[in-house]
Amino acid sequence: MSLKNDNSFNELSIEKIDKRLDEICSKDSEKEFYKKLESSGFSRRDFLKWTSFITAALMLPPAFESRVARAAAIKERVPIIWLHMAECTGCTESFLRTQEPSIASLIFDHVSLTYHDTLMMASGKRVEEHLENAVKKYEGKYICVVEGAIPTKDNGIYLTIGSKGETGLSRVKRITAKAKYNLAFGTCSAFGGVQAARPNPTGAKGVHDAIGIEIVNVPGCPPSSTNMVGTLLHILLFDKIPPLDMFRRPLWAYGSRIHDYCERRAHFDAGEFVEEWGDEGAKKGWCLYKMGCKGPLTYNNCPRYRFNQGTNWPIGAGHGCIGCSESDFWDNMAPFEEPNDKAGIRIPGGKGVEATSDEIGTVAAGVTAAAIGIHAAGSVIRAKSSKTNEKESK
Amino acid sequence: MADKKHVIIDPITRIEGHLRIEIDVKDNKVDNAWSTGTLWRGIEPILKDRDIRDAGLLVQRICGVCTWSHYEANTMSAEIALGIKPPTNARLIRNLINASEFMHDHTVHFYALHSLDWADVAGALKADPKKANELAHKFSKQPYNASVEHYAEIKKKLEKFVASGQLGPFSGAYMGNKLYKLPPEADLIIISHYLDALYTQVTLAQMMAIYGAKNPHPQSLVVGGITSVMDMLDAKRIGQYLSKLEEVGDFVQHAYLPDVDLITHFYKDEFVEGWGCGSNNFLSYGGFPETNDWVAEFRYLPQGVIFDRDLSKVEKVDEGGITESVAHSWYDGPDAGLYPGKEETIPKYTGLNEDGSIKQDEKYSWVKAPRYKDKVMEVGPLSRILVGYVSNHNNIREIVEQYLNKHNANINQMFSTVGRTAARALETAYIWYGAHKWAKDLVSNMKQGDERTWTRFEYPSKETNTSVALYEAPRGSLAHFVRIKGKKVTHYQVVVPSTWNASPRDEKGRRGAYEESLINLPVPNTEEPLEILRTIHSFDPCMACAVHLTDVDNGKLKKFRLEV
Numbered sequence: 011m012s013l014k015n016d017n018s019f020n021e022l023s024i025e026k027i028d029k030r031l032d033e034i035c036s037k038d039s040e041k042e043f044y045k046k047l048e049s050s051g052f053s054r055r056d057f058l059k060w061t062s063f064i065t066a067a068l069m070l071p072p073a074f075e076s077r078v079a080r081a082a083a084i085k086e087r088v089p090i091i092w093l094h095m096a097e098c099t100g101c102t103e104s105f106l107r108t109q110e111p112s113i114a115s116l117i118f119d120h121v122s123l124t125y126h127d128t129l130m131m132a133s134g135k136r137v138e139e140h141l142e143n144a145v146k147k148y149e150g151k152y153i154c155v156v157e158g159a160i161p162t163k164d165n166g167i168y169l170t171i172g173s174k175g176e177t178g179l180s181r182v183k184r185i186t187a188k189a190k191y192n193l194a195f196g197t198c199s200a201f202g203g204v205q206a207a208r209p210n211p212t213g214a215k216g217v218h219d220a221i222g223i224e225i226v227n228v229p230g231c232p233p234s235s236t237n238m239v240g241t242l243l244h245i246l247l248f249d250k251i252p253p254l255d256m257f258r259r260p261l262w263a264y265g266s267r268i269h270d271y272c273e274r275r276a277h278f279d280a281g282e283f284v285e286e287w288g289d290e291g292a293k294k295g296w297c298l299y300k301m302g303c304k305g306p307l308t309y310n311n312c313p314r315y316r317f318n319q320g321t322n323w324p325i326g327a328g329h330g331c332i333g334c335s336e337s338d339f340w341d342n343m344a345p346f347e348e349p350n351d352k353a354g355i356r357i358p359g360g361k362g363v364e365a366t367s368d369e370i371g372t373v374a375a376g377v378t379a380a381a382i383g384i385h386a387a388g389s390v391i392r393a394k395s396s397k398t399n400e401k402e403s404k
Numbered sequence: 405m406a407d408k409k410h411v412i413i414d415p416i417t418r419i420e421g422h423l424r425i426e427i428d429v430k431d432n433k434v435d436n437a438w439s440t441g442t443l444w445r446g447i448e449p450i451l452k453d454r455d456i457r458d459a460g461l462l463v464q465r466i467c468g469v470c471t472w473s474h475y476e477a478n479t480m481s482a483e484i485a486l487g488i489k490p491p492t493n494a495r496l497i498r499n500l501i502n503a504s505e506f507m508h509d510h511t512v513h514f515y516a517l518h519s520l521d522w523a524d525v526a527g528a529l530k531a532d533p534k535k536a537n538e539l540a541h542k543f544s545k546q547p548y549n550a551s552v553e554h555y556a557e558i559k560k561k562l563e564k565f566v567a568s569g570q571l572g573p574f575s576g577a578y579m580g581n582k583l584y585k586l587p588p589e590a591d592l593i594i595i596s597h598y599l600d601a602l603y604t605q606v607t608l609a610q611m612m613a614i615y616g617a618k619n620p621h622p623q624s625l626v627v628g629g630i631t632s633v634m635d636m637l638d639a640k641r642i643g644q645y646l647s648k649l650e651e652v653g654d655f656v657q658h659a660y661l662p663d664v665d666l667i668t669h670f671y672k673d674e675f676v677e678g679w680g681c682g683s684n685n686f687l688s689y690g691g692f693p694e695t696n697d698w699v700a701e702f703r704y705l706p707q708g709v710i711f712d713r714d715l716s717k718v719e720k721v722d723e724g725g726i727t728e729s730v731a732h733s734w735y736d737g738p739d740a741g742l743y744p745g746k747e748e749t750i751p752k753y754t755g756l757n758e759d760g761s762i763k764q765d766e767k768y769s770w771v772k773a774p775r776y777k778d779k780v781m782e783v784g785p786l787s788r789i790l791v792g793y794v795s796n797h798n799n800i801r802e803i804v805e806q807y808l809n810k811h812n813a814n815i816n817q818m819f820s821t822v823g824r825t826a827a828r829a830l831e832t833a834y835i836w837y838g839a840h841k842w843a844k845d846l847v848s849n850m851k852q853g854d855e856r857t858w859t860r861f862e863y864p865s866k867e868t869n870t871s872v873a874l875y876e877a878p879r880g881s882l883a884h885f886v887r888i889k890g891k892k893v894t895h896y897q898v899v900v901p902s903t904w905n906a907s908p909r910d911e912k913g914r915r916g917a918y919e920e921s922l923i924n925l926p927v928p929n930t931e932e933p934l935e936i937l938r939t940i941h942s943f944d945p946c947m948a949c950a951v952h953l954t955d956v957d958n959g960k961l962k963k964f965r966l967e968v
Contacts, residue, residue, distance in 0.1 A: 096445050099420045100468020100620040106516075106602075107609050107619070123572045127417050131520055131577035133937055134413035140576045161444075167753045168770075169443045171422060173412040174760040178443075204447070204465040211446030211751075232468060232620055287626055288858035292633050317618035321610045327617035327624040328631035332461060340462065345455035345891070347626070 024073070030249055031080045040080065070262075078247060087122035088246060089152040091144060093185060094127045095178045096169055096205050096214055097158025101196035102128050104232035107318060108239055124152065138172050145188055153245065154189035156182060159198040159205050160220035163213025183221050191245055192217070192225040195238055197334060200227035200258075207340035216337075218258065226251050227258040231334035236315045237263045257337060259309070268305035268331050271313040274298065281358045284328075292328055299357060302347040303330030306355050310335045408435060411930045412761055414442070416940060418517040420469045421947025423906065425918070425936060426762055429927050434936070437915070437922040439906050440762055441771035441947050444734070444751060451896040456482050456863075456888050457627055463884070463898065464621055467946055471620040472505040472612070473877035474884070474898070480698070480873035481884040482627045486864065489696050491856040493636060494629035496846040499692050499704075500645065501616045501624075503839035507652055508608035508619075509878035510785070510832040511660060513944045515601035518825065519594050521938040522667050526579035527591035528562055531555070536589035543666055548659035549600055550593075558596045578932040585673075590666045597659045604655045611648045614641050629858030636850070636857065642843060649839055656832050664829040668811050671822055675813065680821030680939035682920025683782035686710040687904070688791045689721060689883065691876030692838060704838050705788050705876050706797035711779065715815060718795045723872055723883065725777040726899060731911035733772045739911035741775055744885055744897050771947075773910040774903055782917045783880030783904045784943060789827040790818065803830050821921075824942040863891050870895065877901055879944050902946045918943060 044054055061079045065072065092102075123129065124144045130137050144152070158178075161168035166179030186192045194200040194217050205214040217225050228241050241260050244252040252260040269275065277283070277297040284291040284301050299306070308331050316323040324331055333343040343350065407430075414424035422443040428436040447466055451459055459482065464475040476498060483489060490498070533555035540547035571577070578584075586594070609619040615632045616622030624632040635641045668675055690700050690707030700707040700721070708718035727741030736752040754767045762768035775781070792800030793815065807830060808815060817823060867889040875882045880901030887895035907916030915923075918940060925935040 094422070096443055098465055098468035100465070100471060103468050103471070103620045107606055124575070126573060127415055128420070129516070129573040130417040131574050132932075133415065133417045134411075134933065135931060136576040136578075137415065137417055164753070167755075168445070168751070169422065170756075171415055171442065172760075173414050173424075175414075175442075175756040204450070204462060205445040207450045207462070209449060211449050212444065214445070231465065286858070286860070287629055287631055288633050288856060292631070292857075293637060293855070295634050318610045318613040319606070321613035322617050322635070324617045324623040327615065327622075327635060328633055329617060329623045329626070332623070340450075344458050346461060347455070347457045 027077055027248065031077060031247075034246075034249075035080050074247075078243065089122045089124040089144060089148045090126075090155055090242075091124055091141070091148075091152050091185060091189070092126040092155040092157065093182060095156060095158030095160050095182060095199065096212065097196070097198050097203075099128060099157075100232040101157045101198075101238075102126070104235055105195070105238055106235075108235040124148070135173065145185060149188045150190055152189050153191045153193060153242070154186050155193045155195050156186070156199040156217050156225075157195050159202045159214035160217060161205070161212040161214050162220050163211075168212040179220065182217060186217065186221070186223055186225070191251065192223060193241065194218070194225050194227045194229075194258075196233055197229040197231045197337075197339070200229040201337035203231065204340060206338075225258065226254065226260065228263070229257075229259060229335040229337075230310065231339075233335070234312070234315060234317055237311070255309070259335070263311050264309045264335060266309065266311065268308045268310055268313055268325075271311075272305050272325060273313060274325060279358060283357075287328075295328075298325060298328070298330040299349060299355075301330050302345065302349055304333035304336075304339075304343045304346070304350065305331040307343065307350065307353055308333040308336055409930060410761065411927075411933065413933055413936065414440075416937070416945070418520075418937075418941060419945040419947065420467065421945070423940075423945055423947045424762075425922070425940060426764075427922060427927070427933075427936065429930055432926055432928050434922045434925045434927060437919045438762055438764060438768060439771070439908060439916055439918040440769040441906060443947065444770040446751070448896050448898065451893050454893050455891050456886075456893055457891070459886070459893055459896070460625060460627070461623070463896075466898070466900075468620045469946060470505065470509060470877045470879060472502055472616070472622055472625075473875065473882060475622065475625050476502060477873050477875040477877070477882050477884045477898075478886070479625055479627055480875065481871050481886045482888065483861075484873060485868040485871035485886055485888045486627070486861045488628060488859045488861045489698070490629040490859055491854070492696060492849050493846065493854060494857050494859075495693060495696060496842045496849065497615050497630050497632065497636060497857075498625065499842045500839060500846070501612055501622060502692060503835050503842065504608055504611035504616075504619075506835045506878050507656070507832055507839075508605060508612065509944075510828050510835075511601055511608065511652075511656070512605050513878075514660065514663075514825070514828065515598045516605075517944070518938075518941045519598050519663070520577070521934065521941055522584075522671070523586055523591045523594035523598075524579060524581065524584035525562060525566070525574065525577060525591070525595065527584060527586060527588040528559065528595045529566065529588075531559060531588035531592035533559060533592070536592045539587075539589045539666075540593050540662070543669075544658050544662035546658050547593075547662060548597065548655060555592055555596060558599070559592060562595070578934050581932050581934050582928070583926070583934045583938075586666065586670045590670060594663050594666065597663055600655065600659060604652060607648050607651050611645055611652070614645050614648075626858070628861055629856075631857070633855070633857045636846070637855065642847060646840075646843055649836070649843070653836055656829075656836055660829055660832060664826050665810065668807075668813075668822055668826060672811075675811070675817050675820055675822040677816045677819045678924075680921050680925060680935075680942065681782075681786075681819040681824065682915070682923055683780070683819070683917050684712050685776070685779045685781050686787035686790050687721070687776055687781040687783050687881050688788045689874035689876055689881040700874075704798070704835075706792040706795055706800070707874070708791040708795055709776065709781075710787075710790055710794060713816070713819060715790070715794050718791055721874065722777075723874060726883070727775050727778070728899070728903075729773040729775065729910040730767075731773070732767055732908040733769055734767045735772070741773070741778070741910065744883075744899055769906075769908040771903055771906050771908060773907040773916060774899055775910060780907070780910075780914055780916060780920070781904050783901045784824070785828040785831045785878075785880075786818065786824040787880065788876065789830060798834075800834065803834060821939045821942045828944070864888060865890065867894055879946050880904060900946075902943075905943045906945060906947065918945075 065075045166177035169178035197203040201216045282296040333339040409429045416423040424440040426438040460478040463478045536555040540550040612619040690703040692704035695702045729741040730737045731739040736750040883899045885897040905917045
């Protein structure tokens with residue numbers, strides 16, 4: 011599960027990374043980067059704070075902090091082409107709320123956002139030409155980010171873009187084919203998302219399912235900016251995609267279960283549950299499992315980083331997790347306000363694990379039952395398509 | 405006679421979603437226009453047979469920008485169907501979250517998506533920082549982040565950026581276009597605030613997260629109330645909300661409003677009746693309930709309709725007057741408009757011409773053509789401000805008059821692109837006051853010992869009547885129609901703001917609000933259609949919202965139940 015056990019991690023020795031950094035960074039580019047930072051009112055210290063945050067988020071050892079900083083000060087901007095398919099622009103919105111906007115926007119000054127529908131100044135012909143030129147000029151070098159699902163039914167006519175009325179399907183095929191890396195930001199481009207929920211009227215699919223290419227999925231509805239920025243940075247740093255799970259999600263972000271890091275976990279173990287919205291348990295912050303929380307079935311790092319600079323997150327605001335970073339969650343996790351009985355999760359009975367701790371003999375049984383139930387649930391989800399899992403090495 | 409030139413503008417950028425505009429240009433002016441939504445997602449059939457408690461989270465995903473509006477409008481429509489109302493605390497917290505969305509949406513729209521239709525980067529490069537500072541002080545007593553040093557720094561930053569040749573999103577921008585009319589110093593001031601707004605939008609998103617869990621796509625709203633009771637009972641949270649509200653107020657008062665004054669002042673030749681506004685009729689459903697029964701008279705945003713630009717009276721809204729035509733939309737069905745509960749909609753894509761242009765006389769958009777009492781309507785901040793002005797709602801008239809007096813203008817000049825942009829800014833300030841009030845109300849209600857956040861309800865064993873929540877999203881009037889049986893949704897339909905504004909022609913060939921508003925705008929250079937973008941952006945298009953409509957339910961309209 012952790013990066014250390016992953017083969018792709020072992021291949022990358024520190025020396026190799028440094029060599030790559032020497033190739034892509036220069037003293038001058040770093041100097042210039044820090045000057046730029048200072049001119050916008052950020053000290054080097056602010057920047058190091060940010061790098062240690064992102065290093066920790068990426069689950070890298072502290073020795074990597076200086077290397078993450080160097081990668082951010084990269085000499086040549088890596089061009090990014092960001093495509094919008096069938097989507098709601100929530101992922102772009104989330105991306106705009108990055109941890110420290112000015113630093114992050116500087117990062118993205120360095121990672122040149124060459125094309126992005128929502129942000130481009132020009133429209134129509136001018137911007138169409140710009141996109142085609144960029145694809146030609148940076149062929150094999152750019153990172154293609156896809157936001158939104160691909161309508162595939164009836165040859166994809168449910169989405170057309172540009173003066174020739176090209177379908178989204180054709181466009182995404184054409185432009186991802188010439189990219190160096192492809193990233194699917196959000197559950198829609200990863201797994202189809204909301205428009206792919208039953209009965210999926212437009213045949214909407216995630217990029218991998220629609221056109222069969224290799225792609226890194228950064229799901230979430232929307233994903234936190236930490237997960238999007240972190241994945242990009244990982245690619246800059248290592249010049250290869252991060253270790254992935256069976257759903258092509260980076261393990262550093264999606265390697266652990268919401269339930270295992272949840273601030274309300276103690277209440278689950280103690281058998282203290284919210285039974286109705288606004289009840290005494292809700293006021294005290296008890297476990298939301300009985301209100302349908304899908305934290306036990308969902309892999310993401312929300313409990314650790316929360317949203318909007320740590321302001322809050324769904325479970326913090328008293329609402330259960332809806333499992334938005336899992337494939338087909340609109341169908342598989344519904345109804346959201348009821349526990350998923352298919353998952354076979356057993357909750358600590360009676361007064362919970364704590365209450366039984368003085369009754370010798372029943373302790374072990376109670377704890378074990380709960381533990382088995384919880385972990386079984388996790389593995390059920392993971393094992394679902396373990397055959398396709400070539401990346402996870404156990 | 406000069407020949408007509410046909411121009412396709414696709415994609416329209418700096419909007420939410422996928423939009424195409426086609427225009428005929430004659431004598432350097434728009435002679436005719438067509439608005440085409442180019443994406444269909446089919447959200448409504450997905451809603452059928454889902455648990456009513458999941459529907460809000462699902463419709464929320466119609467749009468990641470007005471990320472609260474569909475969630476709340478859905479929840480209200482479900483509550484109407486179930487015959488319940490949430491407790492006072494829940495109503496106030498919903499208003500606080502909604503206020504953060506309105507302020508966020510308007511601010512991000514103006515700066516990130518719209519300001520560069522008014523301000524020219526090339527102009528800012530020529531600005532004198534000293535003069536910019538003087539100008540800023542002329543338009544505001546305490547201009548936001550204004551000093552000679554700061555303006556000099558921003559200018560330097562821009563110079564470096566342009567010199568680098570790697571312009572990213574600015575590639576192909578219409579720098580130096582003659583349709584930009586601000587003096588260089590005003591360009592610099594607005595572009596400096598463009599950068600400041602990046603911070604303000606983060607603060608506003610945090611305000612939403614305090615009671616809403618996160619932004620985009622908050623997650624604390626449930627049928628019957630809200631879930632963030634812990635945050636509500638935590639005094640620190642209201643303190644956070646209010647201190648962030650102060651930060652935002654500083655920006656709105658000392659950056660946003662003065663910038664709109666700059667635009668009004670220097671685009672005086674465009675601040676005339678009819679420039680970028682072809683709409684005659686204006687509709688607002690009313691938003692932000694101030695009483696627990698949600699009556700229209702006591703909503704913070706007013707309800708009403710203005711016909712034929714007649715500013716002497718406002719009519720009450722009768723939702724029975726809403727129809728939708730598919731004569732020019734890619735759906736099967738009768739040409740004449742039908743009530744949203746009645747129509748059956750099946751996608752029927754008939755394609756484009758060989759050269760990629762739309763088939764003007766046939767179907768040409770995924771957007772339907774809604775009409776109210778057989779009239780084309782404009783919805784959004786301009787409609788709300790006009791309805792509030794005419795009906796003398798709260799202090800809206802005073803706010804509008806202050807603005808008009810400052811510019812020596814009359815109310816009819818509001819029928820323009822400048823007026824639409826100003827209305828959005830004035831509304832932002834108005835909502836800001838509202839947020840203060842609701843925060844105060846929340847504290848005093850809790851002081852009474854009221855901690856309730858949720859109302860219990862029972863599921864109907866028989867199918868309910870069609871229930872409608874009439875609601876205002878930042879972009880305009882939004883209606884969710886729902887029927888429920890047991891826990892399940894049996895019928896769902898949404899008529900959203902951008903459907904009104906981006907509407908194609910109807911069965912009588914009448915143009916929609918975007919289309920009509922473009923007529924006669926100058927287009928001296930068809931490669932740089934700046935005036936077109938300025939006007940289209942002033943509506944704040946949200947195409948993901950506009951184009952999702954379909955209705956698999958062919959049931960007859962049942963007895964109607966209306967509570968709003």
